[in-house]
Amino acid sequence: MKVLVAVKRVVDYNVKVRPLADGSGVDLANVKMSINPFCEIAVEEAVRLKEKGVATEIVAVTVGAQQSQEQLRTALALGADRAILVSTDETLEPLSIAKCLKAVCDSESPDIILLGKQAIDGDNNQTGQMLAALMGIGQATFASEIVIDSGNASVTREVDGGLQTLTLPLPVMVTADLRLNEPRYASLPNIMKAKKKRLDTSTPEELGVDVTPRVTQVGVELPAERSAGIKVDDVAQLVDKLKNEAKVIS
Amino acid sequence: MSILIVAEHDNSTLNIATLNSVTAAGVIGGDVHILVAGHGCSGVADQAAAVTGVSKVLLADSASYAHSLAENVASLIAELGASYSHILATSTSNAKNIMPRAAALLDVQAISDISAVVDADTFKRPIYAGNVIATVKSTDSIKVILVRGTAFDACAADGGSASIESVTGDHDAGKSSFVSEEVAKSDRPELTAAEVVISGGRGMGSGENFALLDGIADKLGAAIGASRAAVDAGFVPNDMQVGQTGKIVAPDLYVAVGISGAIQHLAGMKDSKVIVAINKDEEAPIFSVADYGLVADLFVALPELDAAL
Numbered sequence: 001m002k003v004l005v006a007v008k009r010v011v012d013y014n015v016k017v018r019p020l021a022d023g024s025g026v027d028l029a030n031v032k033m034s035i036n037p038f039c040e041i042a043v044e045e046a047v048r049l050k051e052k053g054v055a056t057e058i059v060a061v062t063v064g065a066q067q068s069q070e071q072l073r074t075a076l077a078l079g080a081d082r083a084i085l086v087s088t089d090e091t092l093e094p095l096s097i098a099k100c101l102k103a104v105c106d107s108e109s110p111d112i113i114l115l116g117k118q119a120i121d122g123d124n125n126q127t128g129q130m131l132a133a134l135m136g137i138g139q140a141t142f143a144s145e146i147v148i149d150s151g152n153a154s155v156t157r158e159v160d161g162g163l164q165t166l167t168l169p170l171p172v173m174v175t176a177d178l179r180l181n182e183p184r185y186a187s188l189p190n191i192m193k194a195k196k197k198r199l200d201t202s203t204p205e206e207l208g209v210d211v212t213p214r215v216t217q218v219g220v221e222l223p224a225e226r227s228a229g230i231k232v233d234d235v236a237q238l239v240d241k242l243k244n245e246a247k248v249i250s
Numbered sequence: 251m252s253i254l255i256v257a258e259h260d261n262s263t264l265n266i267a268t269l270n271s272v273t274a275a276g277v278i279g280g281d282v283h284i285l286v287a288g289h290g291c292s293g294v295a296d297q298a299a300a301v302t303g304v305s306k307v308l309l310a311d312s313a314s315y316a317h318s319l320a321e322n323v324a325s326l327i328a329e330l331g332a333s334y335s336h337i338l339a340t341s342t343s344n345a346k347n348i349m350p351r352a353a354a355l356l357d358v359q360a361i362s363d364i365s366a367v368v369d370a371d372t373f374k375r376p377i378y379a380g381n382v383i384a385t386v387k388s389t390d391s392i393k394v395i396l397v398r399g400t401a402f403d404a405c406a407a408d409g410g411s412a413s414i415e416s417v418t419g420d421h422d423a424g425k426s427s428f429v430s431e432e433v434a435k436s437d438r439p440e441l442t443a444a445e446v447v448i449s450g451g452r453g454m455g456s457g458e459n460f461a462l463l464d465g466i467a468d469k470l471g472a473a474i475g476a477s478r479a480a481v482d483a484g485f486v487p488n489d490m491q492v493g494q495t496g497k498i499v500a501p502d503l504y505v506a507v508g509i510s511g512a513i514q515h516l517a518g519m520k521d522s523k524v525i526v527a528i529n530k531d532e533e534a535p536i537f538s539v540a541d542y543g544l545v546a547d548l549f550v551a552l553p554e555l556d557a558a559l
Contacts, residue, residue, distance in 0.1 A: 017378045018381075094360070095357075121377065123494065139320050139321065140426070159344065160344065161433045162489055178478070178488055215389070216387050219384075223380060228540065231542075231543045231544070235544065239555070241542055248524050
């Protein structure tokens, strides 16, 4: 059984990004880049499926700039078997990324497709759902548990107010939520081994995908700042302020 | 222009989150229709028909829509939505599941989590955990949009008298089946709808210690939330998470207890009207957004607060 896991290179979650002075975009010069945290969870899940004997091969894929090879190497160090870079210098939208991934899936024919539920740069939460739609297969988003049994996936999903369990025939597209697993750290020997693993490169043009953007970013700005208030001395003063000044409790 | 809003509901009650999208639709301007897709959900259609500013309700009542399975409902939205200029839904976990799928079927780049409408094609939305607000302009002929509920006030749930039209045809893709649902039973209000929210962070120390928030929440009629750190540590389930990748809340009063104030948490609560922070670390970033900060050991302060209310 083949697992395809998609990953994205994003600004590290510890970096607080700022708009460029002219408001034309976000200042990404010299900021630390990492694998998107939810993608890391998806990779970990793929590796666990292989360790359980469910998966036999894990292919990691990304759509992005040449430097995204670093994130593919991270996925390879965590346990992916080989990698594919769909190389582009443009910043692609979720729909275009989903179309590129579909083209890769059409030639790879994976049984299970894993993605993170959302990338922490664009915060779109769309690519997995769009990929499933384009492929005409079932989707299980925001997964907290995945069980594969006799050609079906049983997936527990994080929904508002609780958990929902679905069963879906393979092939299936699953997006990872926070509680699906805790990703491991890549060991030094595995990082060394990952450098020798196969990494193929393609482009949207070679895949026959039109990546013309539909949504343009007109500009970016800082959100309205919230100013700090006051420090209260004790609980009694806090309750007094909330009752008599803010008037939010009675 | 005509706008289709996809209703959020549980087959018996219209979720008030839907009303935020009706308000956003009013800002865009145009004829507003609501789609109620479910099973045995005619009562929801009646409630939707009463919402102010709505001119028509489309009722798609079929067993295949009972559990809002994405494959079935997205196909329905793509079919019905093709004749509209905008398709909107409030950004619930259900809508986030379904709307991007519908958008892909329509070959449209969806726009997630809009916080403002600039004009019919242009919207503002937070990116990078809300550190930056982007203004984006769509060139798609149909706009598929997820609306950040906290950014638009709910419109009046009554005063309208829309017609109800039944949708014939069925979309049963057979790509997924519902097995079960475990919805946490609680007498407390829903996090995103609560007027008061009290959240615990890593400083709570354990899941058991969240019981310290119970008495206060009872007295304030509050929902209980948590930071991602508390969820990561396994103290509480993920559906309690307030933050960029969890729930976005904007109550009248938000009380953050033992929460340092990571960017990703602030993204989920900084639009609250009044913010209170209780933390023993006076350097904690949460104090930079708090209206009232109390530097104290939460294990001392919480019982005191409980007693003082």
